[in-house]
Amino acid sequence: MRDIAVFSGSAHPRLAEEVCAHLGVPLSPARVSRFANDCLEVQLRANCRERDVFLLQPLVRPVQEHLVELLMMCDAARGASAARITVVMPHYSYARSDKKDTPRISLGGRLVADLTVLELLDRLRELGPRSIRVACTHGLFAAGALKRLGEQPDVLEIVCTNTVPVPEDEHSEKLRVLSIAPALAEAVRRIHDGESVSALFEQPAEA
Template sequence: MNGSELRIFSGNSNRALAEEICRTINVPLGNATVTAFPDGESFVKINENVRGQDVFIIQSTCPPTNHHLMELVIMIDAARRASAARITAVLPFYGYARQDRKDQPRVPITAKLVANLLVAAGATRILTMDLHSQQIQGFFDIPVDHLYASPVFFAHLAKRKTDRPLVVCSPDVGRMKMASAYTDALGATLAVIAKKRRTPDEVEALTLVGEVAGCDVLIVDDMTETAGTITAAADKLKKSGAMTITAAVSHCILNETAYQRLKAGPIDELITTNSTPVNPRDLPIQVLSIARLLGDAIIRTNSNESVSGLFQIKGF
């Protein structure tokens, strides 16, 4: 396949990102009608010929998650029935990723179910970023290109100058590998917080391992919805003598509780990406663009070039 066969379409979850990706790689955004009937049923029509083409459908499954997931599945099916040669589902944010294991009796593994839906609809490849857990790649029986937002964060953080030592903190044990990669790239030391989740939106930071007194601290996480984990970690760090606290979170699905916690909490700045739409609301929230990252991956996929060679980060 070559660049002339490339077609990019977008659902309604994050059209601004899709438009920016297209501007970045100088490819027009495809013409598709993605709307809903009065009863809420999604309707899709691709308004141009995609027969034999290499189709990329950009859609984050962010809130309203079920609606955007259905849009994506229906768009994939529409492209398949229009005889597209290859269909890549581009999910800057993969929803349902936290339901990736059976940790209670009689619960589903919904991350696997979503993978089955995408494949059944006709996706032949997945392009995504910063999955909640790496094993989700194995839920697919089709190729998955898994990118990291780390290069975007590194470029932003490298511009900062401070005389104080930097500590990268993992807000829970599950993010240790990510935090370790940041320490290698930024020349920092590592800290970790053990947490206890009391309710789905309430977290207690229990124990800090590492020295943060007199240091600037960077908390790294893959996603936040209520900001419970990162604000609980920030409280613990501030009480332990941290000077400034910055959080770098790949996906921000902020609800009202999150905004209230960020406003009242000790986090000096939250850095995130536009993988989902983010409204800073006059808070110190810096939104970095991943359009170039995803655009380069799309071009390389279309050209059958290596994607992992470009975006693999030391330590991952």
């Protein structure tokens, strides 16, 4: 594939490497540095002129820092005369933010999600199943949640995707992480070739 450049911020470079492997292109280098006053600087260290540039960066902790990185990458690509800039954001954390409808309230979305999972486990147990499998799209777990879930004897498996990195020290034998790199690579290929991305989500025709 020619005239394409894929860059990654510091949020999830491993996923970007997988995507590039499926595309058959190298991951273009980028440098993120920090000044003495804590301000960031981003440099895209590959030619962007008249190229189709893809910037891969999920918004994971530290969310604000990764967001600023991404904005700076976009600015750098624009300043380097990229023909087109596409942001690949496997996880948009702000989409999950609670709505603040009254003043001085906390926004505990992640805590509520964790408590909800534990509550669902209790409800399932009331039905008397022999085993439970937990599945979620993003591997976003509140502090200690994976450990608590893994310690439940009737929970056989915890499945999530790698849209966001799960810290290595939180992995357990019961955790299974599925890669979305093939799907992202196909979406990138379709955008680059001018093909429909929505076709990826269409139901196959019945025989």
